[in-house]
Amino acid sequence: MKIAWETVTIDQSPMGLYLCQPEGTGPFPAIIVGQNQDGVAAFTQEMTRRIAEAGYIGIAPQFYHREGEPKTPEDTANIKNTRRDVNVINDIHATINFLKGCATADTSRLGVVGFCMGGRIAFLAAAACDVFKATVDFYGGGTYQQWGDRPAPAMLAAQVSCPVQGHFGDLDKNPPPDEMRRLGAELTKLGKPHEFFYYADAQHGFNRSGWKGYRPEADATSWARTLEFFAKHLGGATTSKVAAAG
Numbered sequence: 001m002k003i004a005w006e007t008v009t010i011d012q013s014p015m016g017l018y019l020c021q022p023e024g025t026g027p028f029p030a031i032i033v034g035q036n037q038d039g040v041a042a043f044t045q046e047m048t049r050r051i052a053e054a055g056y057i058g059i060a061p062q063f064y065h066r067e068g069e070p071k072t073p074e075d076t077a078n079i080k081n082t083r084r085d086v087n088v089i090n091d092i093h094a095t096i097n098f099l100k101g102c103a104t105a106d107t108s109r110l111g112v113v114g115f116c117m118g119g120r121i122a123f124l125a126a127a128a129c130d131v132f133k134a135t136v137d138f139y140g141g142g143t144y145q146q147w148g149d150r151p152a153p154a155m156l157a158a159q160v161s162c163p164v165q166g167h168f169g170d171l172d173k174n175p176p177p178d179e180m181r182r183l184g185a186e187l188t189k190l191g192k193p194h195e196f197f198y199y200a201d202a203q204h205g206f207n208r209s210g211w212k213g214y215r216p217e218a219d220a221t222s223w224a225r226t227l228e229f230f231a232k233h234l235g236g237a238t239t240s241k242v243a244a245a246g
Contacts, residue, residue, distance in 0.1 A: 001052050010094040011087070015065040017098060018045055020052035026104035029234040030057040032095055034114025034121035036205075037076055039069040043208050047115060054227050056234070057105050061095045063088060063121070084148035088121055089128050096131060109133055109234045113226065114140060116205065119166075120153055126164055127156035134233035136226050137166040139204050141174035143183060157186050164194040165229045167222040169202030169215075197225060 006017040018040050022028055031051050035044040040060045051058030062069065066087065070076040092112075099105040111134040114122035119140020126135040137143075143154045164187065168180050177198055184196045199206060199218040207219035 001049065003049070003052075006098065008094050008098050010090055011066070013066050015091060015094065016040065016062040017095065018048055018060040018062075020048045020058040021104055022052050022055050022057070024104075026057075027106035028055065028057045028104055029109035029111065029230075030059065030099050030102075030105045030107060031111040031113055031230065031234075032092065032125070033058055033060040034112065034118025034125075035060060035063060036116035036118055036208075037070075037080075039064050041069070044115070044118070047113070050223065051113070054230075056111070056230065057099070057102070059095060059099065061091050063091055065091075083117075085124060085128075085146075085150040085153075086148055088124060088147070092121075092125055092129060096129075107131075111135065111230050111234050113230075114138065115207075116141060119143075123160075123164065124153040124156070126162050127153060127159040130161045132162045134162055134230055135160075135164045136229060137164065138207065138222070139168050139172055139175065140166075141172075141204070143175060144179065154183050154186070157183065157192065158190055160187065160190075160192045163229075163233055164192065165226065166194070166196040167207075167225070168196065168198050169204060169206045169218075170198050170200050171202060172204045174204060195229075197222065 002021040004019050007014050033048045040062045048058040048060045067079050100107050112122045112125045113136040115138040119137040120142050122135050122137045144152050146152045187194045202215045202218045203213040206215040
């Protein structure tokens with residue numbers, strides 16, 4: 001695996017990109033990884049490496065580049081007040097443009113996966129960008145909440161342009177399972193291909209190792225389903241490494 005930090009400039013601000021590539025010349029399908037609320041820190045980097053281990057290019061943009069990566073819980077809380085979907089969409093397009101310049105990336109086969117706020121971002125990307133072939137949302141909280149002046153992602157369900165997979169804990173409070181079932185029902189009504197999975201005795205962040213809410217079985221199962229989903233819609237990647245990391 002090749003790991004590097006790259007930088008692009010968007011809105012006159014340098015945005016870091018955590019880039020993980022499989023060994024070989026490719027071209028490989030590419031998957032954008034939406035960070036959790038901690039930024040592109042240890043957990044998001046681990047998930048991006050998992051993507052590369054499965055045979056895809058994984059790339060995690062630092063969506064907090066305008067404010068700076070948070071260093072304390074207070075920093076994280078303050079950033080929540082400044083998040084704007086218009087900025088997120090600009091950052092996604094800048095990341096896609098970066099990938100178009102990578103000789104190893106096949107940008108005709110793009111996916112997106114996100115965790116926590118990144119799950120919300122992944123769903124937003126499916127609705128706001130028509131270039132993705134598959135989207136995976138891990139417990140994306142705030143899907144019905146606005147960031148700025150744009151409609152909340154859930155209100156854009158009719159614009160979703162690719163299949164969506166979702167993974168949610170039955171004990172989660174953000175998003176609560178009932179809210180995700182409502183979103184799933186709306187996608188069904190609209191004829192949008194999707195599959196939502198719910199995990200018993202699982203809280204928010206059930207696949208994040210190192211804390212009491214970690215559920216190894218749910219982690220392994222959800223990740224195997226994720227790789228199967230990406231293999232179906234993106235193709236061309238190794239799917240043998242499905243076990244949970246950590």
